[in-house]
Amino acid sequence: MYGMLLESVQHFVQLEYGEDVWKLALQMSECKHTVFSTHQVYPDTIMTSLASSLASITSKSYESFMMFFGKCFVRFFSNYGYDATIKATGRYFADFLDSVDNIHSQFRMSYPKMKSPSMYLTDVDENGGVLVYRSHRHGLTHYVMGQLDQVAREIYNLELETTIIKSEKIPSSVGKDVSIVHLRLNFDNSQYMCSKNRETTSFIDRHLPAFSCDLLLELFPFAIIFNPTLTITGCGGKLVEVAGGKEKLLGQLFTKYFKLRRPKGISFTWQNAFYLKSVMFEIEVLRVELIKTRMEENKADENGDNLGDDLSNRDIEIDGKSISPYALRRESQPGLRNILLKGQMMFLGDINSIIFLCSPVVNDINELPDQGLYLNDLNPHGLSKEMVLAGWQHNSKLQLVFDKAEQRATELENNHSLLDTWKRRGDDLLYSMIPKPVADRLRAGSNPLSTCESFEAVTVMFCELVGFNSTTVEDAMELVSTMNAVFSCFDSLMDRFNVYKVETVGQIYMAVCGAPDKNDDHAQNIADVSLCMVKHVRQLKIPSGTKVDVRIGVHSGAVVAGVVGIKVPRYCFFGDTVNTASRMQSTSEPGMVHLSNSTKELLPKQRYIVMKRGTIQLKGKGNVITFWLFENIYNDDEYEES
Structure with missing residues (x-):
């Protein structure tokens, strides 16, 4: 579906339920x-x-919201002036339903x-x-209601009451089932019925002489007349030229050379x-079937009634050009593209037949050669020629506008994607400097001083990287490379043991457990990560090959924590x-x-x-008693599982 339908949903959900509800609905669905473009096509499942x-x-x-979405669309499309089209359709609501x-x-x-x-x-x-x-889409009945x-x-200005009489699905030739729903619409339709009764009475009072159907076929050179058995009994002169002679069409079934395009979901009966006299029909002329019939007749003329020879490899001549059967299967072949006829079905009671009053659909003057048509083939009394010429003149401008609109929509979509990417990167950077709960409080507008709080029981660990001296520039570069490898390894261990890395100062690495997220096992977590750090640094392969070690000190007690600084807050x-x-x-010692x-007591x-x-000392x-910590029965694999 086009983005305009989803734009209407977004606008009125935000208006009536709030921005938070809309964001939550996007997340749940x-x-x-986050933004919909009017002329961009989106999956039907979004709505x-x-x-x-x-x-x-x-x-x-769910049904109430689908009905709400349908109402939102009608309220929204007035911004584009589409309500004027509905108002101009007819005087009564029934006229609108017919159209x-x-x-x-x-x-x-x-679109x-x-x-x-x-x-x-x-x-x-x-x-x-x-x-x-009737629709190939399922689940949108209440949206239409x-x-x-x-x-x-x-x-x-009518009160409408709608009920579903019955709903069914029937197989379709395109593979997807067609949903057919019969809706009973209750509304005041008395004025429409009075108008129809007056028209019927006026028609009966008229006394006009009869005229020949040939006159209709001259006025509508692409018209077709068929009887209740769908047998073609008459056709316009230009359609005869396309078919190669009226004898090709007269007496044939309508469905042999013509295919119904609209209304969709129904068969041509x-x-x-x-009954669908007020509905616009679109009928496709099957040029290939007409040409195949001509090939068979030409073959019969040459060989009598023997049609046993293979026609699949035989070329035919059309307008002085030799066309192969393979080219007939290509719609883009110049002069052979199927013609789309658009018009209205009218019942002729005198001859018990229906005439299809129609004109070919030509969107641009460049389509005429593809369909094998010319401007003088179009209805002389209509506006077909003027519309084709005007469309040709303005087509380039419209195409340029549409291209720019699509380009801007694509750029907007890309910008929103980049915005999400940079926002995510900014969040990752912020959370690497400040704990997430504290950072979220600051982003919500809290004063930085409000982040200061005391913690009665935490465990603090300091770890120093030892094993080399930096006396030259080369030594300093080697130190930086080594520290990067070791500290990156330490960083990967912090989340596994629920420990918060505070900072690194030179060759010192500081970490805390129990703040800002309080944890009763803070001493045990620090002990586990400390032993893991000692083991990993010994097994770590340093790019320069330098042998390094760490010495770690741990103490538990009360602390005060908070955000400090403005430019680089920590x-x-x-x-x-x-x-x-x-x-x-x-x-400590290495x-x-x-x-x-x-x-130790914890x-x-x-x-x-x-x-x-x-x-x-x-x-x-002063003088204090301290202890060394060693692992007992847990190996490194068990640490990873803890």
Whole structure:
């Protein structure tokens, strides 16, 4: 479906339910489009998915939202002036219902990919009538009901009550089933019925002399007359030229050389042609079938009645040119393209026949050679010639406008995609500097000072990279390369153990567990990641081949944390716990995890091996007892599973 239908849905859902509900509906329906372009074609499933999502959000029914969408479209298309087309269709609502197919046909130039349904009115009375709705799309019945209700209320000032009489699906020749729904429309139709009765009375009072059908066929050179058995009894002069002689068509079945294109979803029968007199028909002339018949007749003339020879490889001559049978199967072959006839079925009671009053559909002057037609073939009393010439003059300008509109729509779609990409990258960068819960509070407008809070129990870890000195430029480059490899490895371990990386300062790596997300297992998580870091750095292959190691210090206690800075804001930790953990790291040894007593008391007794180091002197703390941490029974694979 075209984007204009989805534009109307977006506009009125945002207007009546709010922006938040619309965004949630897009997310639930997994719709990737946030903006819809009027002339772009989108999958039909988007509308039904949005209706289902909105029904779940608001606890209303799916059918009510489909009707709401139909009303939204009628309210929305007045922005494009399409309501004027409906108002000009007829005086009464029944006139509009009779002309829905014709309205769709008129918009085919603006919306060439439109797959419109077919509708016609039957059993008309003073209280309404029965509308037959046919479509290859399924699940849009209530959408159509919403459109009809809004048109009746807004344009014709009528109260409409619609009920579904029956609904069925029948197989189609194109492979997809056709949905046929009979709708009973109850509305005040008394004025329309009075108008029809006056027309009938006036027609009976007229006394006009009879005239020959040949006059009709002269006025409409592409017209066709057929009887109740669908046998062709007359045809216009220009159609005779296309067929190669009237003897080719007279006496033949209508369906042999002609194919019904519109109304869609119905078969071409006498009853349909008789009852759908107000509906615009489109009939395709099967040029290939006419030429095949001519080939067979030419072969019969040459060889008598023996048609046993193979005709598949025989060329024929058309307008002085030799055409192969293979070329007949190509619609693009100049002069052989099928002609589309558009017009109205009229019943001729005097001869009990129907005449198809029609003209060929020519969108551009360049199509005339493809169809084997000329300007003088068109109806002399109509506007066909003028429309073809005017369309040829303005076609280039319209094409340029459409191309620019499509280009801008594509650019807009690409810009929205880039916007989402850069927004995602910006979020990733922000969350790498500030924890996600804190960053979301800042983006919501909270004061940075409000992010400061105290945590009673966290575990802080400092890890220093040791094993080399940087005295030259080459050594410094090697140090940077090594630190990048090691710290990237450490970063991948943080999320596995629910530990927050605070920062790196030089060769020091700082991490915390228990803040900003509180965690009762903060000491155990830091112990696990520390042992994993020691093991990984020994196994890590450094690009320069340098042998490096780490020394780690861990301490548990209370801290204060908050966002600091404006240009490069950071989520920083303050307090004696941070200082003590730093002293534990500076007094540690390569390849060892140095624990304070407070951390040791928080660890499970059987999970680790904790060895007493003894008494050491810490700056600002004096002599304290510390411990070494070793893994017990857990290997690296089990760490990965934890």
